[in-house]
Amino acid sequence: MVLGPLFWGLFRATTQHERTWLYPAGPAGVSIPGIQPVRILIVGDGPAAGCGVLIHELGIAGTLARQVAEHTGRGAVVTVIAQPDASARSTLKRLDGVDLVGYDSVVLMLATTDVFCLTGRRSWRHSMTELVGLLTSSGAASVFVTSAASMHLTRSLVPLARRLTGDHARLLDTETQQICDLTGTQMIALDAANDLTPRTYAKWGRRIGAHIIPFLRSSPSGW
DSSP states (O other): OTHHHHHHHHHHHHHTTSGGGOOOOSSSEEEEOOSSOEEEEEEESTTTTTTTOSSGGGSHHHHHHHHHHHHHSSOEEEEEEEOTTOOHHHHHHHTTTOOOTTOSEEEEEOOHHHHHTTOOHHHHHHHHHHHHHHHHTTTOSEEEEEOOOOOTTOTTSOHHHHHHHHHHHHHHHHHHHHHHHHHTOEEEOOOOOSSOOHHHHHHHHHHHHHHHHHHHHHSTTOO
16 A cells, blocks of 8 residues: 555654664563473564563563563563564564474564554455464464554554554454454454553553463463
């Protein structure tokens, strides 16, 4: 869609001075010491990569690791494979050859880039179907897919852009839900945000953790 690159460029241009474009340095993940550590993989785009914070402990990975460790009494190792501007299509290519065996849970957290690029529903459906299929056949005990970590409420966007990207987030979420229903994969709904901050990540991380923890109890390595 012609408008897609325009909106993505506009969003980057209007927010380039903000903390939104900071990313964590150092190891891509968070580890909490403990017995029989739970291994979780987060795959995705900007929010999964920790956009807006300087360390992963303040992002999704940190909240999720702490919540899992607290509720299971075990250690937790949350690994992140994410790129700031990743799309469903580029993520599929990036996972080619990556060893996904041994994770207790995998969380696929995409759509921010695809929403702002106004990716067509057919392209999104094709890439996401392949992605979910790859992850569910990877050997991970459980796979989860989040709804779009939508930024359409950000004040940096003009009203027209907020409306178009918000509508597109809902369109892609509908496609994602259908894919999850067909594959028996659980979809986790995330609330839209107007900024990527530790508070936003804590809220999303707790939501994701609440879905993952019951599956850890029923997994072969559960407690």
